[in-house]
Amino acid sequence: MSWSYPAPLSAAQLAGIVSLPQLDALARRDLPAMAFEYVDSGAADEVTLRWNRTAYERIRLRPRVLEPLGPVDTRVTLCGMELPHPILLAPTAYQRLLHPEGEAATARGAAAAGALYVVSTQTTVPIEEIVAAGAASAGRLWFQLYVQLEREVTHALVERVEAAGCGALVVTVDTASLGARDRQRLAGFHLPPGIELPHAHDFSTGVRTFASPQRTALTWDDVAWLRSVARVPVILKGILTGDDAARALDAGVAGIIVSNHGARNLDTLPATIDALPEVAARVQRRIPVLVDGGIRRGTDIIKAIALGADAVLIGRPYLWGLGLAGAEGVRHAIEILRAELEIAMALVGRASLATLDRGVLWDAD
Ligand SMILES: Cc1cc2nc3c(=O)[nH]c(=O)nc-3n(C[C@H](O)[C@H](O)[C@H](O)COP(=O)(O)O)c2cc1C
Numbered sequence: 001m002s003w004s005y006p007a008p009l010s011a012a013q014l015a016g017i018v019s020l021p022q023l024d025a026l027a028r029r030d031l032p033a034m035a036f037e038y039v040d041s042g043a044a045d046e047v048t049l050r051w052n053r054t055a056y057e058r059i060r061l062r063p064r065v066l067e068p069l070g071p072v073d074t075r076v077t078l079c080g081m082e083l084p085h086p087i088l089l090a091p092t093a094y095q096r097l098l099h100p101e102g103e104a105a106t107a108r109g110a111a112a113a114g115a116l117y118v119v120s121t122q123t124t125v126p127i128e129e130i131v132a133a134g135a136a137s138a139g140r141l142w143f144q145l146y147v148q149l150e151r152e153v154t155h156a157l158v159e160r161v162e163a164a165g166c167g168a169l170v171v172t173v174d175t176a177s178l179g180a181r182d183r184q185r186l187a188g189f190h191l192p193p194g195i196e197l198p199h200a201h202d203f204s205t206g207v208r209t210f211a212s213p214q215r216t217a218l219t220w221d222d223v224a225w226l227r228s229v230a231r232v233p234v235i236l237k238g239i240l241t242g243d244d245a246a247r248a249l250d251a252g253v254a255g256i257i258v259s260n261h262g263a264r265n266l267d268t269l270p271a272t273i274d275a276l277p278e279v280a281a282r283v284q285r286r287i288p289v290l291v292d293g294g295i296r297r298g299t300d301i302i303k304a305i306a307l308g309a310d311a312v313l314i315g316r317p318y319l320w321g322l323g324l325a326g327a328e329g330v331r332h333a334i335e336i337l338r339a340e341l342e343i344a345m346a347l348v349g350r351a352s353l354a355t356l357d358r359g360v361l362w363d364a365d
Contacts, residue, residue: 003192005100006030009325014332019340020296020317023333027320035097037187039319043179044267052263052294055271059303060362064349072345073352074338076311078288079168079233079254081139084114085338086301086311086353089318089330090262090292091144091170091237093122096195098323101125106322107134107141109330113338114140118170118313121146121157126198127164142168144237146175146200147218147226155229157199162231169230170257173218174238179265223251240275242282245289255288262293262315273304280308298340302348305356306364 009017009026017023028036042049074085089110096102103125110117111134119130121144134141143166148154158169181189191197227234233254238261239245248256258276260269269275272293283289291304292313304312314337321329345351348360358364 003194004032005098006032006324009329011328014325014328017332018336020320020333020336023317023320023324023329023336024296027323031098031320031323034187034189035323038094038097038184038189039092039316039323041181041183041187042263042267043181043265046183046263046267048260048267048269048271049263051271051274052260053296055273056294056297056300056303059273061299061302061344061348062360062362062364063347067349069346069349070351072342074341074345076353078116078290078311079235081116081167083116083140083311085341086305086309087115087334087337087341088290088311088313089115089117089334090259090313090315091118091120091172092315092319093120094124094191094195094197095319095322096124097191098319099326101133101326103130104133105327106318106330107131108136108327109318109321110134110140110334111137112327112331113334115334116140116142118142118144119161119166120144122197122200124195124197127161127166131164131166139165139167141166142170142235144170144172145226146172147222151225154226158226158230160199166232168233168235168254169226170235170237171223171226172237172261173223174240174259174261174265176218177265179261179267181264220247220251223248223253227252239279240269240272242278245279245282249283249286253287255290256283257313258289258291258309259313260293273300273307276304276307276309283308295337298337298342298344301337301341302344302350302356302360305353306358306360 076086103123107130143161235255237257238259239256288310290311291309295312318330318333321333
């Protein structure tokens with residue numbers, strides 16, 4: 001089967017897209033069905049996928065008016081790096097499915113919008129080419145690590161991405177097995193011929209799925225080992241409970257990402273915004289806490305920060321942009337969200353991220 005990409009949107013067409021839901025609708029209309037389904041779908045009955053959105057919609061904001069405000073400032077510092085805004089790109093696999101330049105285009109779009117980009121182990125473009133494409137954003141690339149069966153293979157990968165310039169390792173800990181991805185399977189998801197995985201060929205044989213759950217069994221010992229060999233900070237992605245956050249602190253990690261893997265693994269996990277307060281309460285700001293899952297509006301970011309996050313990541317929205325318009329689409333998706341964040345901060349009467357506390361929530365407990 002030959003694989004074709006849709007014609008990219010023009011600059012004028014892109015400028016006519018004013019929100020992420022609109023970008024979603026266009027992606028649904030214009031992207032090849034298999035690619036859109038791969039991006040859009042969640043696990044099993046997609047209960048968690050819906051909760052990731054409805055949980056944000058349920059939270060009401062509490063504005064203050066007529067307070068002196070000054071210019072809105074969205075800067076944040078993470079692991080010693082100052083970023084112009086708190087919107088990061090979550091690691092997502094197989095991006096050449098969406099655009100011929102794949103992860104290189106994403107790195108360019110991220111750089112143009114000042115966003116930190118976490119590259120997936122399942123990238124379809126080698127890390128060195130992604131770093132070169134994103135060179136404008138010096139140091140704003142992290143690498144998401146799926147720890148592989150053989151320690152030597154993992155170690156070699158760590159050394160390679162560190163040498164390429166990745167500033168942190170984001171270890172995904174919520175994927176002992178891939179979830180029951182029914183919709184993805186029904187869509188006949190597969191990697192078209194010619195799309196390779198330069199860093200993930202040791203996952204398994206043949207179909208490139210994960211090794212069986214019995215064999216993967218990543219443990220806290222692996223995290224300790226990884227910390228002992230890594231020269232960059234190690235961050236854990238996929239923590240949902242206070243107890244695991246406490247273990248992560250004990251393990252000496254540099255950050256936590258509260259994530260349910262975009263609702264793609266275990267269905268009926270809570271929405272991440274509902275899990276965030278418990279994790280933040282245990283971490284007590286000793287290390288950065290980030291959150292992803294369902295962030296589609298600037299107001300969602302305000303809520304995440306008010307409930308204890310230092311920053312957020314988006315997954316599907318930038319993939320819609322990538323599929324429709326390459327690097328420019330990625331940039332546009334980030335800029336829509338950043339502009340909405342600034343508007344919402346002005347309207348709740350808070351000029352900096354540090355001032356976004358529970359007082360901006362109507363039902364703060
Ligand atoms: C198409 C797709 C591929 C993904 N691939 C990975 C991956 O390779 N590694 C990983 O840690 N998370 C992966 N994720 C999860 C994202 O990093 C992130 O947790 C999630 O997309 C955030 O939710 P959102 O899409 O609602 O913004 C993937 C998500 C999507 C949508």
